[in-house]
Amino acid sequence: MRLRSLRERELIAAIRKEFAAADDDLLVGIGDDAAVIGVAGARSLVTTDLLIEDVHFISTLHPPFLLGRKALNVNLSDIAAMGGRPRFALLGLGLRPDVGKRWVEKFFAGFKEAAAEAGVALAGGDVSAADKICLSITVIGEGDDIVRRSGSRAGDLICVSGSLGDAAAGLRLLKDGCELGKNKKADSLLRAILDPAPQIALGMALARRRLATAMIDTSDGLSVDLSHLCEESGTGALVELAALPLSPELRRFEKDCMDLALHGGEDYQLLFTVSPRKLAGLAALQNEFQVHRIGRMTRGEGIRVIDDKGRKRPLAVKGYEHLK
């Protein structure tokens, strides 16, 4: 799942309604990070994403090796957000006639490296001509304990991994002509947008230890992704701005770093909620993973924030149109 226009979100809602028809083996259908299906008596997680040139990436700004990695990794992130273990990938590749052999080789080298890191095998795919580069990735995983978006209760602690807003800041730098390897201080932000790391181990730990009551990945930005958790769980949320994890690099390069942390997408971190009865488990997790408490789920609707003067105010749910 990535940042979407209103039209796209409306369409997904319509499809979800239209295709709600019951299949006993469709355990989790449209509306979560991945679907859960029963095939031949066993449970699989499946997710698919389209990445289209000039909509989701700009080929002149995205080195093909890193694009190959990212194409797979954003899908692995959807499996991670359910607490699953990714196993197999399918790749549909639409190529402009002028894309050269070297580009294709580097793209596949990156894809292969990311697959090896995650223990994922390429099971199949399709190749086609196209006017713009078009990447369609499907990932199939497994997981006995899965975490949905809908399990939060009022009072649950809201947590997020890594830091927020780095990818959006990195995209700004990229569009301003900044290149990877030219400025060490900018590199971590550029890496965040060009080469995000799916949080598979953290997702699996949260599921296996039954720590997370609900989970999603931060692909659309904190406000949008948290609103999904709230909608699916039937809760509101209260976020402490002072608790948001902002990287030193984000603070250095961006004046409006709080805006990027709240609404910038593509970080592919995990946003999840934990019951307050599991504080000990959360503390143990924080010894192993970079996880931050940023607020709590509330009764009622909508997201509010507490600012540095202790005042509460509603938070607008909005995403950046990254490449526009």
Added chain:
Amino acid sequence: MRLRSLRERELIAAIRKEFAAADDDLLVGIGDDAAVIGVAGARSLVTTDLLIEDVHFISTLHPPFLLGRKALNVNLSDIAAMGGRPRFALLGLGLRPDVGKRWVEKFFAGFKEAAAEAGVALAGGDVSAADKICLSITVIGEGDDIVRRSGSRAGDLICVSGSLGDAAAGLRLLKDGCELGKNKKADSLLRAILDPAPQIALGMALARRRLATAMIDTSDGLSVDLSHLCEESGTGALVELAALPLSPELRRFEKDCMDLALHGGEDYQLLFTVSPRKLAGLAALQNEFQVHRIGRMTRGEGIRVIDDKGRKRPLAVKGYEHLK
């Protein structure tokens, strides 16, 4: 799998080589109609296809309802070609900004009808903006007895279902301005290209009864698809031209109907081989399905044909560039 350029076929061969790395649970990888994977101890079939506007379909010539049906059905055909039962679909949909709500509704109505006919549930998907309509479909199925492309032996009978060349003839009519419903005699050809029917029941019967030694669907045309069976099985083939199933409509509308039957793609029929020891089983099958014997597999390489004067000659393996 659909008709491909030389570049696309070379790329698939390179990917297949590059990603041949072993995963014990990747039971059938790249190079067959669908992959066979083991997830959570159970076996699944998976296949994915990209359909891109002006490469695989022309949106002004393809009614959206029928495009929705075809987008799913060509993928179901890949599962059918392994003898599997399709269960779940994922849909990635890239839409031009000017595609209206009505088009989208009709597309989904068609997709939904085809899914219901096959007992397939839509498990998830993705929606995106795009410059050209881009459809990415993944289908997951199950099947204990699967049929690969590689099991033929010299002496096996070559069989094909339905008729050959109708879809290619239909595409010609379509491009000449012929519309569905305007000329009853042309309609079956137009249906063949606009609304092909996946041969799921036949594929499953062939697998369950262990009748087929190898199988593929006729998506690229007889010469290309038969050459795949020969390559994977290590055989040659001898085809009797007089035995090719040509529909009366094809004969009526096309002077070079033999050329279309040999090389026209998109029929989505099943091409399979049967051991000569199973003639009784084949005869029983022919009582239930429209299945034709068209030749036999041979030792050595390449495909030869026997013409109406009993002369044997080599057959060029070539596909039509349909939309060019």
